[in-house]
Amino acid sequence: MGFLSGIVGLPNTGKSTLFNLITRAGVPAENYPFCTIDPNVGIVNVPDENLLKIAEIIHPEKITPTTLKIYDIAGLVKGAYKGEGLGNQFLGHIRGVDAIVHVVRCFEATNVTHVYNEINPVSDMEIILTELVMADLEIVQKRKEAVIKGLRVGKKDVARAEIETIEEMEQILLQGKCLIDTGMDLDRSLMKSWGILTAKPYLVVANIGEDDVIEHTSKYEQLEQWGREQGRKVIPICTKFELEASELTEEERREFLSSVGIERSGVDILIRACYEILDLITFYTPVGQELKAWTIRKGGTLHDAAGLIHTDIQEGFIRADVVSLQEFLSHRGIHGAKEAGAVLTEGREFVLRDEDVVVIHFR
Ligand SMILES: Nc1nc2c(ncn2[C@@H]2O[C@H](COP(=O)(O)OP(=O)(O)OP(=O)(O)O)[C@@H](O)[C@H]2O)c(=O)[nH]1
Numbered sequence: 001m002g003f004l005s006g007i008v009g010l011p012n013t014g015k016s017t018l019f020n021l022i023t024r025a026g027v028p029a030e031n032y033p034f035c036t037i038d039p040n041v042g043i044v045n046v047p048d049e050n051l052l053k054i055a056e057i058i059h060p061e062k063i064t065p066t067t068l069k070i071y072d073i074a075g076l077v078k079g080a081y082k083g084e085g086l087g088n089q090f091l092g093h094i095r096g097v098d099a100i101v102h103v104v105r106c107f108e109a110t111n112v113t114h115v116y117n118e119i120n121p122v123s124d125m126e127i128i129l130t131e132l133v134m135a136d137l138e139i140v141q142k143r144k145e146a147v148i149k150g151l152r153v154g155k156k157d158v159a160r161a162e163i164e165t166i167e168e169m170e171q172i173l174l175q176g177k178c179l180i181d182t183g184m185d186l187d188r189s190l191m192k193s194w195g196i197l198t199a200k201p202y203l204v205v206a207n208i209g210e211d212d213v214i215e216h217t218s219k220y221e222q223l224e225q226w227g228r229e230q231g232r233k234v235i236p237i238c239t240k241f242e243l244e245a246s247e248l249t250e251e252e253r254r255e256f257l258s259s260v261g262i263e264r265s266g267v268d269i270l271i272r273a274c275y276e277i278l279d280l281i282t283f284y285t286p287v288g289q290e291l292k293a294w295t296i297r298k299g300g301t302l303h304d305a306a307g308l309i310h311t312d313i314q315e316g317f318i319r320a321d322v323v324s325l326q327e328f329l330s331h332r333g334i335h336g337a338k339e340a341g342a343v344l345t346e347g348r349e350f351v352l353r354d355e356d357v358v359v360i361h362f363r
C-alpha cells in the first residue's frame with residue numbers, strides 16, 4: 001500500500017534536485033543529462049497542521065504523519081516512445097506510478113545545459129506530453145488489433161464493449177490530447193493494467209530561478225497560462241533556493257524563505273497537491289499513546305481503513321466511533337464529542353469523510 005508520484009521531465013530540468021529537496025535523501029543531482037538512471041524512491045511525510053491541533057488535546061507520546069512515495073525517474077527526450085534515450089525503461093517506470101509530477105525548467109543558468117539548447121517551458125512540457133500520448137497510442141492501437149482478431153475468432157461480447165472504449169481513446173490520442181484532460185470516464189485500475197500513461201493525474205512544477213521568486217519571468221508566466229488553459233496546477237518552486245534552506249533548522253528555514261519572499265515551502269504545497277490529484281483523504285487514529293494520520297482513497301470504507309491499519313483489526317472489526325475533526329476539536333476530544341452526541345457509531349460499510357477521527361473496536 002502507499003501511493004506513488006513519479007517525477008518526470010526532460011534531462012537537467014532539476015528533477016533530482018526536487019527529489020532531494022522532498023526527501024533530503026542526497027541522490028546525485030549533477031549537471032549532465034541522464035544523471036539519474038535507476039529510479040530513486042523516497043518516502044515523504046505529508047505536512048498536516050491538524051496533527052498538532054489534535055495533539056494539543058490528547059498529548060500523545062508519538063505523532064506519525066501519513067506518507068507518500070516519490071520516484072525520481074530518469075530524464076526523457078523526444079522519441080522516447082520509440083526507445084530514444086532511455087525511452088522504454090523510462091516509460092516503464094512511469095507506468096508504475098499513480099500520479100505524475102512534471103518538472104519543467106524555467107531557470108536560466110548558462111552553466112546548466114538544456115537538451116534542446118533553449119529554455120522554453122511550454123514547448124518542453126508539450127514534448128513530454130507528446131511522448132506519453134504516442135506511447136499510449138501505440139498500446140491502444142495494438143490492443144485494437146488484438147480485439148479485432150478476437151472478434152473474428154468469436155469472442156464477440158467482450159470484444160464489442162472493449163472496442164468502443166479503445167476507439168474513443170484512440171480518437172483523443174490522435175488529437176494529441178492526454179486522456180485525463182478530456183471528459184472520458186476512465187477506469188483507473190483498467191488503465192493501469194493496460195499501461196496507459198496519459199490517464200494518470202498530473203501536475204506541473206515550474207523550477208524557477210533564484211531571481212524569479214518575487215517577480216516571475218515571462219517564461220514562467222507562459223507556463224502558468226498554459227496550465228490554466230489545461231486546467232492543470234502549475235506550482236512554482238525555486239528548488240535550488242529551497243534546497244539551500246533545507247540545511248537550516250525548521251525555524252531558520254521559515255525565516256530565511258520568508259526573507260526572500262517565499263511564505264510557504266513549495267514542497268509542502270506540492271505534497272498537498274499530489275494528495276489532491278490522487279483523490280486521497282486523511283483520517284486520524286488517536287489510539288493509546290500514538291496519534292496517527294492515514295491515507296485512503298476517497299470512497300474508502302471503515303473496512304478498508306481497518307485493513308490499512310492491520311489485517312487483525314479488519315478481520316476482528318466490530319464497530320467504530322467516528323467523529324469529524326471539527327467536532328473533535330470543538331468538544332476537546334472523543335469523550336467530549338460523545339457527550340455532545342457528535343460521535344457516530346458505524347459499521348464496516350461506512351464511507352469515511354476527509355479528516356474523520358476514528359476509533360475502531362475489534363475482537
Ligand atoms: N541555477 C539553477 N540550477 C539548478 C536549479 N535546479 C537544478 N539546477 C542544476 O541543474 C543541474 C541538473 O539538475 P538535476 O536535478 O540533476 O536534473 P535532472 O532533471 O534530475 O537531470 P537528469 O536526471 O539528468 O534527467 C544541476 O547542476 C542542478 O544543480 C535551479 O533552480 N537553478
Ligand SMILES: [Mg+2]
Pocket residue numbers: 015016017028029035036072073074075
Ligand atoms: Mg536526475
